[in-house]
């Protein structure tokens with residue numbers, strides 16, 4: 357299965373995906389990586405792995421529709437079966453989301469529906485959550501609101517800072533995202549009428 361990964365910054369999830377592919381544990385081909393940010397550090401991970409990159413800078417487009425049209429054109433040129441958002445920091449419009457319905461996923465650093473949006477680690481501490489984590493979800497037209505595929509839970513420690521909590525969550529993200537992408541590539545995972553199906557059953561009922 358061909359996969360296109362969209363990033364905006366550091367690209368550590370992209371790097372985890374590339375490492376899993378290189379290790380033979382993730383049976384996909386990363387056909388291309390796209391960043392909306394020309395300075396994204398993650399672009400170097402793609403280049404180092406010999407993967408084609410495209411920069412589509414949203415500043416170059418007056419209207420969001422035009423930016424997204426360029427984005428869709430670049431994605432479709434790589435004919436992916438799956439589009440993976442990995443720290444992609446632009447909100448995507450309904451036309452984009454409709455086009456990739458059921459084959460567009462995102463990773464978010466919280467236990468959704470708790471803590472959508474930004475600064476999740478700081479907010480988990482401010483709000484004294486005892487548990488934090490990360491979520492992989494299909495993207496539907498609702499920010500951080502799509503149907504959940506899988507979550508990983510991380511206990512909050514009394515001495516945690518936002519940085520220490522982020523580091524532990526991020527390490528889990530790097531295990532979770534390649535695993536979920538593998539399910540999809542193996543044909544085990546799909547979105548049917550708003551319900552996430554894994555191995556033929558609604559995902560909430562699957563024990564992992």
Ligand code: GRF
Pocket residue numbers: 363365366367368369370398442443444463464465490526529
């Ligand atoms: C991750 O925490 C991810 O959950 C969120 O943005 C961050 C991206 O980090 N969507 P990286 O660019 O993959 O290192």
